[in-house]
Amino acid sequence: MLLENARISKEENIPxxxxxxxxxxxxxxxxxxxxxxxxxxxxxxxxxxxxYKEGYLRKSIVSHPLERVNTGDNTPCVIHxxxxxxxxIKITIAPKGGGSENMSALxxxxxxxxxxxxxxxxxxxxxxxxxxxxxxLVVGVGIGGTMEKAAIMAKEALLREVGSENPQEELISLxxxxxxxxxxLGIGPQGLGGKVTALAVHVKTFAAHxxxxxxxxxxxxxxxxxxxxxx
Amino acid sequence: MDKIVITTPLSxxxxxNLRIGQQVLINGTIFTGRDAAHKRMVELIKEGxxxxxxxxxxxxxxxxxxxxxxxxxxxxxxPTTAGRMDAYTxxxxxxxxxxxxxxxxxxxxVMEAIKKNKAVYFAGVGGAAALISKCIKKAKxxxxxxLGPEAIYQLEVEEFPAIVVNDAYGGDLYQEGTKIYAVE
Numbered sequence: 092m093l094l095e096n097a098r099i100s101k102e103e104n105i106p107x108x109x110x111x112x113x114x115x116x117x118x119x120x121x122x123x124x125x126x127x128x129x130x131x132x133x134x135x136x137x138x139x140x141x142x143y144k145e146g147y148l149r150k151s152i153v154s155h156p157l158e159r160v161n162t163g164d165n166t167p168c169v170i171h172x173x174x175x176x177x178x179x180i181k182i183t184i185a186p187k188g189g190g191s192e193n194m195s196a197l198x199x200x201x202x203x204x205x206x207x208x209x210x211x212x213x214x215x216x217x218x219x220x221x222x223x224x225x226x227x228l229v230v231g232v233g234i235g236g237t238m239e240k241a242a243i244m245a246k247e248a249l250l251r252e253v254g255s256e257n258p259q260e261e262l263i264s265l266x267x268x269x270x271x272x273x274x275x276l277g278i279g280p281q282g283l284g285g286k287v288t289a290l291a292v293h294v295k296t297f298a299a300h301x302x303x304x305x306x307x308x309x310x311x312x313x314x315x316x317x318x319x320x321x322x
Numbered sequence: 323m324d325k326i327v328i329t330t331p332l333s334x335x336x337x338x339n340l341r342i343g344q345q346v347l348i349n350g351t352i353f354t355g356r357d358a359a360h361k362r363m364v365e366l367i368k369e370g371x372x373x374x375x376x377x378x379x380x381x382x383x384x385x386x387x388x389x390x391x392x393x394x395x396x397x398x399x400x401p402t403t404a405g406r407m408d409a410y411t412x413x414x415x416x417x418x419x420x421x422x423x424x425x426x427x428x429x430x431x432v433m434e435a436i437k438k439n440k441a442v443y444f445a446g447v448g449g450a451a452a453l454i455s456k457c458i459k460k461a462k463x464x465x466x467x468x469l470g471p472e473a474i475y476q477l478e479v480e481e482f483p484a485i486v487v488n489d490a491y492g493g494d495l496y497q498e499g500t501k502i503y504a505v506e
Contacts, residue, residue, distance in 0.1 A: 092447055100452040106388050106398040109451040109471075147397055149388040149471050159358065161470045190403045190425070190448075222496050223403050223426035225448035277503030281448060282426070283485070284499025312449055 093280075093313065107314055108225075111148035112186030114139040114168035115246065121177035132170055135182070139168045151189065171243060185250060185317040191228070191310045194220035197242055200304040206265075209234055209306050210272060216308040217273045217289065222282020225312035228289040229253055230273065233307040236297035245309035248293035250317050262294045269294070327481070331379025332420040334440050340486045342493035346444065348482040352381040352423070356402055358472040359465070360410040367413050374465035374474060378418035383446070385423075386471035387455070396461045396477075400451030401425040404443065408432050415439040423484055427496050437492045444484035445495075457482040 100107040116135055143150060143165035152166065153159040175181075196216045200208045213232055220228075233244025257263050269292040279285020290313060299305065328336055330350035340346070353375055355363070363373050384404050388397030404424025411422070412435035420441050425448035428436075436443055446454060460478035467473050487495040 092450055092453065096447075096450040096453040099456065100398075103452065104391070105394075105452045105455060107452055108449055109386060109388050109398040109400050110402070111388060111398075147389045147391050149386060149397070151386070151471065161472070163470065193403065193406075221427050221500070222445070222448075223405060225425065275505035277500045277505065279499065279503055281445065282496050282499070283445075284501070284503045286503055314449060 106148060108188060108312070109149055110151065110188040110190060111143070111146075111165075112188050112316070113152060113192070114143075114165060115185045115187050116168050116170045117183040117185070117247070117250070118170060118172040119175045119179075119181040120172055121179045122174050123176075123178040124180055126180075131172075135170055136166050136168055139184075140164045140166050148186075180322040181319060182322070183250060183317055183319040185246070187246075188312060191220075191224035191312045194224045195245070195307070195309045197238065197245075197305065197307040199238065200306055202299075202302070202304050204304060208304070210269060212306050213269050213292070213308055214272050214276070217278070217310070218276050220310055221278055224310045226278055226282055226289065227280050227287050227313050228273075229311040229313065229315045230269070230289050230292045231309040231311065232269065232292060232294045233309070234294065234296045234305070235299040236305060237300070237303070238305055240297055241305035241307035242309070244295035244297060245307035248295045249309060249311050249315055251293050253291045253315060257294065259296070262296065266292045266294050325483075330381055330421075332381065332442070333379070337420060337440050337442050337490050340442050340489050341491070342486050342489050342495040342498060344486045344489075346484050346486065348381065348423075348444075348484060349480055350478070352383050352477050352479055352482070353377070353464075354385050354387070354473075354475040354477060355382045355407075356384050356386050356472050357406055358469045359474050360407050360414070362466065364410045364413050367417065373417065375476075376418075377414065379420050380418075381421035381423060382414070382419060383423040383477065384425075385446075387461075387475070388451075388471075390461070396455050396458050396475075398451035399455045399458060401446035401448055401454075404428060411435060415441050423482075427494075428488055433488050433492060433494060436488050437490055440490045442486060442490060443488035445487045446482075446484050454482065
């Protein structure tokens with residue numbers, strides 16, 4: 092049914108999911124680039140505004156989290172910029188659906204919790220999500236850093252192509268083990284019961300404070316949508 | 323298992339024949355509603371004011387569709403997570419609402435209200451928004467147009483595919499289905 096959906100989506104130019112997401116934009120700005128005649132963030136926001144209008148995508152953003160009035164153009168977007176060597180600008184857009192984002196979680200574990208604590212937290216987060224985030228899932232995990240670093244790593248991990256190997260060799264077996272643990276939960280496609288609850292688990296790590304072991308789990312549905320351009 | 327064809331409005335007799343795991347094809351008029359519309363409607367109920375729609379025997383589809391391209395009835399229109407409506411659902415069921423289509427689990431309070439009111443909760447196919455949109459033959463906004471994708475639409479549907487997750491007997495397909503496949 093999901094394959095048939097993908098076929099219709101492609102042939103009729105209709106989104107595969109009605110939730111066309113919060114536009115999350117990763118910018119890698121080469122340090123030799125000088126942006127002239129305007130504001131880079133404004134330009135990216137304008138691109139999102141036009142893309143969502145011209146693409147007949149859903150306007151899913153409210154201007155204030157408590158007052159909740161729709162902005163009508165899917166802006167603002169969430170922009171993460173990093174400065175890198177070089178003279179290019181690499182822009183990756185990853186529209187993120189609310190249903191799967193809502194089931195994501197972060198926990199500041201104790202260093203003593205170790206790898207077992209990480210495994211337990213990933214499993215627990217997916218179990219509690221159950222059918223809600225449209226399994227089968229792609230799960231991004233960020234381990235280490237600070238609270239926000241772990242969360243951003245978990246999101247970045249989702250950008251890796253599903254089926255590709257982790258460039259950090261020592262994480263390959265951990266990813267497989269986390270995936271096996273998740274698939275033992277029995278949640279299955281649509282949450283109706285089955286052997287495939289997740290298609291992939293992607294892990295990123297970073298240095299941590301002597302006192303901390305942050306773990307973030309960012310849940311994505313089977314449609315890990317993203318697109319990159321280099322200027 | 324054969325799919326059961328059901329037509330709105332739903333009678334108690336039809337609902338009492340539905341059991342968890344049963345696949346259905348829905349025909350007739352259904353109404354959309356999600357977070358913002360539910361919040362407004364429950365405020366109306368609490369103030370003793372009439373709702374914009376008479377929900378007696380009707381189905382609410384939890385969805386916020388994408389805009390229709392020119393010449394099309396509607397854009398992508400798959401189910402959204404139903405649990406966000408849990409806080410509002412028991413009051414809506416007391417208004418005569420008989421069915422809901424969404425995705426994901428419901429609270430124990432909602433399951434109890436479903437049983438008490440002889441209602442049913444269906445899951446649509448999460449992530450199959452393009453496919454589902456083909457079942458929608460007519461669509462018009464009938465309340466809260468200012469809410470954009472969260473407005474209440476009246477939809478005419480033909481053979482809209484769904485599966486019974488919570489029936490009027492207190493059953494829960496998610497719990498039962500996961501039990502079968504869980505290892506350990």
